[in-house]
Amino acid sequence: MASAGQIEKPGPTLMGSAAIGWLPTIAIILAAVIIQITIRPMLGDFYAKVLLDIGVNIVLAVSLTMVNGFTGQFSMGHAAFMAVGGYTAATVMYYGSFRLFGEASMAGGVLSSMMSDREGPVPYFTRGDLLFLASTLFGGLVAAGCGYLVGLPSLRLRGDYLAIVTLGFGEIVRVLIQALTTDALYDADEIAATPVYQFPKYIGGALGFSGLPFYNSLFWSLGLAGLTILTAYRIKSSTFGRAFLSIREDEIAAEAMGVNTTRYKVRAFVIAAFFAGMAGALFAHTSGVQLNAGELGFLKSFDIIIMVVLGGLGSISGAAFAAIILTILPELLRQPAFLVHGWIVAVPLIAGGIALRMLAARRRADTSIPKLLIGFGVAVALLAIAAAIARSRDIDLGRYRMIFYALALIVIMIARPQGLLSVREIWERGLWRGLGNWVRSLRRETGEARP
Amino acid sequence: MNEPGRPESPGEGADSHETRHGGRPARVFTGPGVPDPGLFSRVAPLLPHLVASARYHLPPVLELFLQTLLNGLAVGSLYALIALGYTMVYGILKFINFAHSDVFVLGAWVSYEVTRIAGWGGPDHPAPWWAGILVLIIAMFTCAIVGFTIERGAYKPLRRAPRLNVLITAIGVSLLLQNLGQLDFIFGTRPQGMPTLLPDRVLAEIGGHPAVVGPDGVVIANEVAPVLVRLVDVVGSATALLLMFVLDRLVFKTKMGRAMRAVSYNPGTAALMGIPVDRIISITFVIGATLAAAAGFLYSQKYSGLNQPAAPVWVLLGLKAFVAAVVGGIGNIRGAMLGGILIGLLEFFGATYIGPELKDVYVFGLLILVLLFRPGGILGSAAVEKV
Incomplete structure (x- = not known):
C-alpha cells in the first residue's frame, strides 16, 4: 500500500x-x-x-x-x-x-x-x-x-x-x-x-x-x-x-x-x-x-x-526469498536428522518472543512483532517435532510437504492476508523504521528511563 | 437394413414381457381425471416390438449420433451436479471454490470405502438393492460435514478479505484435501476399482448388427455394436435430474431459498432484513458439498476406475464443471444445469466427430469464446461494476 x-x-x-x-x-x-x-x-x-x-x-x-x-x-x-x-x-x-x-x-x-x-x-x-x-x-x-x-x-x-x-x-x-x-x-x-x-x-x-x-x-x-x-x-x-x-x-x-x-x-x-x-x-x-x-x-x-x-x-525480494525457501525445504524435509536440531532456533525464538510480548503488553506497545517471532518459532518447532517423529518411525517427510504448504497457504491468508512481506522489499527502510518505532514505543511507555 | 443372417427376434422380447407381467392383473385407476387406462395396457406389449424393430432401421450414422448423445447426457448431468456447487458458492460469496472438485473426489472415494468395508461387489457378495442408496447417503453426509468444516474453518475468517485472498485460500484448501486424501491411512495413492452397486443391466439395445457374410464367405458388412442404454446411465441421470429438480424447488419456492437469493443479491441488506447470513452461507456450502458427493457416487458407478485423490484427472473434471457453471452463467442455478449438459455433449460430440485427443481443448475453447462474447454466460446477465 x-x-x-x-x-x-x-x-x-x-x-x-x-x-x-x-x-x-x-x-x-x-x-x-x-x-x-x-x-x-x-x-x-x-x-x-x-x-x-x-x-x-x-x-x-x-x-x-x-x-x-x-x-x-x-x-x-x-x-x-x-x-x-x-x-x-x-x-x-x-x-x-x-x-x-x-x-x-x-x-x-x-x-x-x-x-x-x-x-x-x-x-x-x-x-x-x-x-x-x-x-x-x-x-x-x-x-x-x-x-x-x-x-x-x-x-x-x-x-x-x-x-x-x-x-x-x-x-x-x-x-x-x-x-x-x-x-x-x-x-x-x-x-x-x-x-x-x-x-x-x-x-x-x-x-x-x-x-x-x-x-x-x-x-x-x-x-x-x-x-x-x-x-x-x-x-x-x-x-x-x-x-x-x-x-x-x-x-x-x-x-x-x-x-x-x-x-x-x-x-x-x-x-x-x-x-x-x-x-x-x-x-x-x-x-x-x-x-x-x-x-x-x-x-x-x-x-x-x-x-x-x-x-x-x-514483494520482489519476498518472492525470491520464498523461491529459495521452497526449493530448499523439500530437500531439508528429506533430512530429518538435520531438522531435529530446529530446537536450537525455535526455543530462543519462542522464549524471546514471549518475553517481548509480555514487555510490550505491559507497556501497551504493539504486539505484532513478538507475535511474528513466536509464530516463526512455533513453525520451526513443529517442523522439528515432525522431523523427530519421522526419524523414529522412518517416514519420508518429503512426501508430506504439500500438506505443509497447503496449511501454510491457508494460515497465512487468514493470519497475514498481505503475505509475509506484502509489497515491501526486505531492504526497504519502512521495515527497519517500523522496528525502530516499535522499540522506541517500548521505551516511551516506561516514561522514566529516558530523558 | 434387413440383413438375412440375423434371426428374427422381436417375438422373444414380447414373450419375456408377457411372462414377467402376465401373472399380475393390470391395475386400473378409476379416480377422476385419470385417462382411459386401456390405452397404456394396449400399447405396452407393443413397446418391445418397437424397440426391436428399431434395430433394423437405424443407419450407422444415426447410431453413432445416438450413442454420443447418450454418453454426453450421462456425463453432462454429472457435470451439472458439480457445477451447481460452484455456481451457488459463487453466487453467494463471489469466489471460485477450488476445493469443490475435491469434495466431489471425496464423495467418490467415500463411496468406495463404504462399499469396501461392507464387502459388497463381486460375484460372491452381490450388493442388496438398498446398497446404492445407503452409500449415497453416507457419502453425502460425510461431504456435508467436510463442506461445513471448510466453510467455517477457512472461508469464514476471510468474509471481509479481498477476493483474491479467498481464492488463494481455496487453492490451499484444495491442495490440503488432495494431499490428505493421498495419505496411506486415508485413501492412499493407489487407484482402486469400484464395484457397481446398481445392477449393470442393459435396458435396451438400439441398432447394431452382426457381420454380414455373403454366400461365398466374403464379409459384406462389418459388425456394428448396438447402442446400449444401460441402467447405470439411466439411474445416474435420473438421480442427477431429481436432485436438480429438488434444488430448484428449494431455491425458488421455499423461504430458505429466498434467503439464499437475498444473500446472493446483497449480503449487507439481507443481514438488515434479519436473515442470518452466516448460517445461510453455511447451508449453501453444505448443499453444494452434498450435490458434489452425489456426483462423486454416480461417477464411481459409471466409471469403476477411481484415480488416486490427487490425480490431475480429478482436477480437470472439476475445472470442466466450473467451465459449465461459467458457460451457463455463473451464479445462475438453471444456467449451471444447462451448462453442465452442454459441456458433456460438447465433450462427447467433439471426441466422436473431431478427435478424442483434443477433448479438453474444446471445453476450454468454449469457455474462452463464451467469456469473450457473452461474459455473463448463456443465462446470466452481465454485471456492471459500480464505484
Whole structure:
C-alpha cells in the first residue's frame, strides 16, 4: 500500500531507469561468471543442483510477481508460458545444433557446464553457448507473444474469470503439445532432410522431448535470476510500475486517473511471460530434467503461485526469498536428522518472543512483532517435532510437504492476508523504521528511563 | 437394413414381457381425471416390438449420433451436479471454490470405502438393492460435514478479505484435501476399482448388427455394436435430474431459498432484513458439498476406475464443471444445469466427430469464446461494476 501512495517521490520512467546505469547489469553478469568459475567447483553436485533450481524458481516467482503481485491480476497459467518458452528454445537448440554442428551433444564452454571435471582446455564461450543464448531469448520472445495473445482478449475480464481463463489456456497448451506433436527425430540424416518449418511437429509429444543438451548452469540460471530481479525492481520503482500498482489497488480509480488499464495489464502479462519463457528454456536444458508438457500443467503453476503468495503479493525480494525457501525445504524435509536440531532456533525464538510480548503488553506497545517471532518459532518447532517423529518411525517427510504448504497457504491468508512481506522489499527502510518505532514505543511507555 | 443372417427376434422380447407381467392383473385407476387406462395396457406389449424393430432401421450414422448423445447426457448431468456447487458458492460469496472438485473426489472415494468395508461387489457378495442408496447417503453426509468444516474453518475468517485472498485460500484448501486424501491411512495413492452397486443391466439395445457374410464367405458388412442404454446411465441421470429438480424447488419456492437469493443479491441488506447470513452461507456450502458427493457416487458407478485423490484427472473434471457453471452463467442455478449438459455433449460430440485427443481443448475453447462474447454466460446477465 505504501508504494502506491508515495506521490512525493516519483521514480524515473522505464526507459530512464534502464538508462541510468548498465552497471548493475554488468555486475550481475560478472557475479554469475565468478560464481560459475570459482564457487561451482567448490560445491558438490547436489548443492550445485539445488542452487541451479533456486535460480530458475526465482525467475519464475519474480516474473509471476509482476502479474499477480504488482498488477493484482491472478494468472494461474504461468507454467504454460514456461512450457512454450521451453519447447521453443529446445526445438531451436536441438535441431539448430544438428544443422550447425552435426550433433546435439553439449558443445558449450566453461560457463555452460555443470560438469566439474572436463578434459583438456575448455573455452569460456563457444558458438554453442551463443546458440543457447539466442534460443533462450527466442523462447522468451515466443512466450511473450503468447502472453500477448492470451492477455489481449482475456484481460478485459476481472479477477477470478481471468484466473480461470489462464488456467484454461495452460491446459490447452499442455494438451496441444501432448496431442499434436510426435517423437523427436534422432537421426542426423533424417534431420538434415526435414524442412525447417516441420521441426515444431517433432518435439516429443506425450512422452517428452529427450536428448536435449544440458546447457543450463549456475551462470545462466543465477545470471537470469539476477537480471529478472533487477528488471522487476526497476519496473516497480518507475512510473510504468506505479501504473501496475495503481491497477492493483483500485482498477476503477486507476482508469479515472488516466491509466489505460487494459494496456498496462497486457504489458505486465507480456513481460512476465517473457521471463517465464526464458526460465522454461533454462529448465529444458537442465541435466536430470526431461522436458515434458505433462509436468508443466497447473500443478507447476500452483507451485509458482505458492511462492509468490508466501513471499507477499508484490514483494520482489519476498518472492525470491520464498523461491529459495521452497526449493530448499523439500530437500531439508528429506533430512530429518538435520531438522531435529530446529530446537536450537525455535526455543530462543519462542522464549524471546514471549518475553517481548509480555514487555510490550505491559507497556501497551504493539504486539505484532513478538507475535511474528513466536509464530516463526512455533513453525520451526513443529517442523522439528515432525522431523523427530519421522526419524523414529522412518517416514519420508518429503512426501508430506504439500500438506505443509497447503496449511501454510491457508494460515497465512487468514493470519497475514498481505503475505509475509506484502509489497515491501526486505531492504526497504519502512521495515527497519517500523522496528525502530516499535522499540522506541517500548521505551516511551516506561516514561522514566529516558530523558 | 434387413440383413438375412440375423434371426428374427422381436417375438422373444414380447414373450419375456408377457411372462414377467402376465401373472399380475393390470391395475386400473378409476379416480377422476385419470385417462382411459386401456390405452397404456394396449400399447405396452407393443413397446418391445418397437424397440426391436428399431434395430433394423437405424443407419450407422444415426447410431453413432445416438450413442454420443447418450454418453454426453450421462456425463453432462454429472457435470451439472458439480457445477451447481460452484455456481451457488459463487453466487453467494463471489469466489471460485477450488476445493469443490475435491469434495466431489471425496464423495467418490467415500463411496468406495463404504462399499469396501461392507464387502459388497463381486460375484460372491452381490450388493442388496438398498446398497446404492445407503452409500449415497453416507457419502453425502460425510461431504456435508467436510463442506461445513471448510466453510467455517477457512472461508469464514476471510468474509471481509479481498477476493483474491479467498481464492488463494481455496487453492490451499484444495491442495490440503488432495494431499490428505493421498495419505496411506486415508485413501492412499493407489487407484482402486469400484464395484457397481446398481445392477449393470442393459435396458435396451438400439441398432447394431452382426457381420454380414455373403454366400461365398466374403464379409459384406462389418459388425456394428448396438447402442446400449444401460441402467447405470439411466439411474445416474435420473438421480442427477431429481436432485436438480429438488434444488430448484428449494431455491425458488421455499423461504430458505429466498434467503439464499437475498444473500446472493446483497449480503449487507439481507443481514438488515434479519436473515442470518452466516448460517445461510453455511447451508449453501453444505448443499453444494452434498450435490458434489452425489456426483462423486454416480461417477464411481459409471466409471469403476477411481484415480488416486490427487490425480490431475480429478482436477480437470472439476475445472470442466466450473467451465459449465461459467458457460451457463455463473451464479445462475438453471444456467449451471444447462451448462453442465452442454459441456458433456460438447465433450462427447467433439471426441466422436473431431478427435478424442483434443477433448479438453474444446471445453476450454468454449469457455474462452463464451467469456469473450457473452461474459455473463448463456443465462446470466452481465454485471456492471459500480464505484
